[in-house]
Structure formats: structure tokens, C-alpha cells
Amino acid sequence: MVIGILSIVLNTNAQKKEIKITIEQLSQNIYMLTGQGGNIGVFKNEKGIFIIDNQFARLSDRILSKLKTISDKTVTMAINTHYHGDHTGGNENIATKGATIFAQKNVRSRMEGIQKEKGKITPSSLPVITFNEGLQLYFKDENISAFHVHNAHTDGDAIIYFTKGNVLHMGDTFFNNRYPYIDLKSGGSIKGYIKAVEKALLIANDDTKIIPGHGKLASKNDLDEFLKMLTKLTNAIQKEINSGKSENEIIKNTGLTAEYDAKGFGNGFINPERIRKTIYTSLTNSEK
Numbered sequence: 001m002v003i004g005i006l007s008i009v010l011n012t013n014a015q016k017k018e019i020k021i022t023i024e025q026l027s028q029n030i031y032m033l034t035g036q037g038g039n040i041g042v043f044k045n046e047k048g049i050f051i052i053d054n055q056f057a058r059l060s061d062r063i064l065s066k067l068k069t070i071s072d073k074t075v076t077m078a079i080n081t082h083y084h085g086d087h088t089g090g091n092e093n094i095a096t097k098g099a100t101i102f103a104q105k106n107v108r109s110r111m112e113g114i115q116k117e118k119g120k121i122t123p124s125s126l127p128v129i130t131f132n133e134g135l136q137l138y139f140k141d142e143n144i145s146a147f148h149v150h151n152a153h154t155d156g157d158a159i160i161y162f163t164k165g166n167v168l169h170m171g172d173t174f175f176n177n178r179y180p181y182i183d184l185k186s187g188g189s190i191k192g193y194i195k196a197v198e199k200a201l202l203i204a205n206d207d208t209k210i211i212p213g214h215g216k217l218a219s220k221n222d223l224d225e226f227l228k229m230l231t232k233l234t235n236a237i238q239k240e241i242n243s244g245k246s247e248n249e250i251i252k253n254t255g256l257t258a259e260y261d262a263k264g265f266g267n268g269f270i271n272p273e274r275i276r277k278t279i280y281t282s283l284t285n286s287e288k
């Protein structure tokens with residue numbers, strides 16, 4: 001009871017605390033916007049503003065007014081890297097103001113599924129252009145490739161690359177310096193996740209600016225380190241499984257993640273125990 005009251009007080013205080021919206025220029029026309037939820041990529045172009053992800057509905061007004069500081073134009077195009085609410089919550093707000101939203105087809109079907117379950121369909125919040133494997137967008141001074149990676153963070157992830165600006169937005173296939181959340185119930189898997197990161201590393205070079213779904217702006221080195229972490233943990237846990245260790249033994253074995261726990265990877269949303277459990281579950285429950 002006491003704890004209950006305490007948590008209500010803490011929550012109220014947290015809500016009162018103003019979320020800070022920041023925008024950082026990465027190249028001539030490309031920016032990274034942060035607030036609360038997934039990092040937003042911004043591309044200023046001859047037609048208007050194109051954004052990658054859009055955080056929560058309650059932040060839309062503040063995000064849009066922050067965008068006014070870099071351009072008078074409106075948001076005309078938006079892509080969702082995947083369906084989670086901290087990346088797509090502003091869809092309806094920006095769509096009703098004229099943005100065309102696109103995403104991998106599973107993003108739309110998952111959002112539709114959730115809305116049907118809740119008995120409230122809001123068509124304007126759904127992507128109106130969907131693709132299976134990928135999409136190319138051509139602007140006057142920029143070419144953009146969006147490509148689908150399979151069964152990584154979810155079953156609908158897209159990674160977006162700006163060819164000329166040399167900026168890569170990874171969505172939630174990259175948590176910079178953090179253990180990742182892998183949504184196994186939405187088609188994510190550790191093996192697909194590793195493949196997605198490997199694919200991104202083929203595109204990136206030493207000058208590429210990498211926007212992670214969560215965490216600070218990153219370089220190829222950071223992504224390399226993240227891949228090493230994923231591979232080491234996965235190999236170590238697979239070895240334990242092969243030697244007949246139980247789920248509980250693996251989840252409780254702090255040694256499996258100690259090297260990266262010490263580097264702070266477990267200080268975010270996913271703690272060391274949770275990442276051990278996720279990798280174990282993914283390795284034993286699917287052939288993906």
C-alpha cells in the first residue's frame with residue numbers, strides 16, 4: 001500500500017517533468033531529433049520534411065514546432081521503422097496534417113491488429129504505402145533506401161540509409177551501448193537481429209552517422225562493438241544450452257554477460273537477466 005502511494009507520487013512527478021526536445025544537425029539536410037521514445041531522423045528537402053519515426057502522440061505539437069526551427073515546410077512524408085508505439089504514436093497527428101506514412105507491410109498489419117483488439121480503428125494512424133522488401137526514394141539532392149530486415153527486433157523492421165548524406169537510421173535494430181529489446185512475440189529473433197546488424201555494417205563506413213532506435217548518435221565503431229556483444233552473448237548461451245544447462249541456470253548465470261554488464265550495457269531498459277532470458281528463449285523456441 002505504502003509502495004503503491006509512493007509510486008503514484010513518483011509517477012505524477014515524472015509526468016510533470018518536462019521532456020526536452022533536441023535537434024542535432026548531422027549533414028547539410030539531415031538531423032536527429034530526440035525527446036521521449038525512439039530517436040527521430042529528419043530530412044529537409046525540396047518538397048517538405050521527411051521524418052523517420054515520430055515518438056508519442058502527446059509530443060507531436062512540440063516535435064512539429066521544433067521542426068519549424070529548421071524549415072518552414074510541413075512534414076510531407078514519414079516512415080515507421082516498426083510498429084511500436086514509441087515510434088509510431090504520432091502517426092495520426094502528422095497524417096491529419098498532410099503527411100503520407102509508409103512502412104513495411106507487417107507494421108500496418110500489426111497496428112491494425114492491435115486496434116481491432118481494442119475495438120477502435122483509426123485509419124489515419126496507419127501507413128498508407130507499404131512495401132515488402134524495400135523502397136527507394138529519389139529527391140533532388142538525396143537518394144534514400146529503406147530496406148526490410150527479417151525477424152530482427154520485430155517482423156516488420158526497416159533500416160533507412162541516406163546515400164549522399166551518409167546517415168543510417170537503424171530503428172530498434174540498434175540500441176547504442178545497451179542490451180536491445182527483442183520483441184519475440186512480434187516475430188523478432190536473436191539470429192535475425194544479428195543478421196540485421198551485419199547488413200547495416202556492410203552499408204556503413206567510418207564516416208557514417210548512425211541513428212540508433214535508442215541511445216546516443218553512433219559511429220560504425222559503436223555498431224561493431226554492439227555486434228560483438230550480441231555474438232559473444234549468443235555463442236556463450238548456445239554453448240550452455242548445448243551442454244544441457246536449464247533455462248533457470250542460464251538466466252541466473254551472471255558470468256555470461258559480465259563483460260558487457262561492466263561496460264554499462266545492462267543499465268538501460270533491458271537488464272542483464274532479461275537479455276540472457278531473451279537470447280535463451282529465442283535460441284530454444286525458434287529455428288529463425
Ligand SMILES: [Zn+2]
Binds near residue numbers: 153172
Ligand atoms: Zn521498438
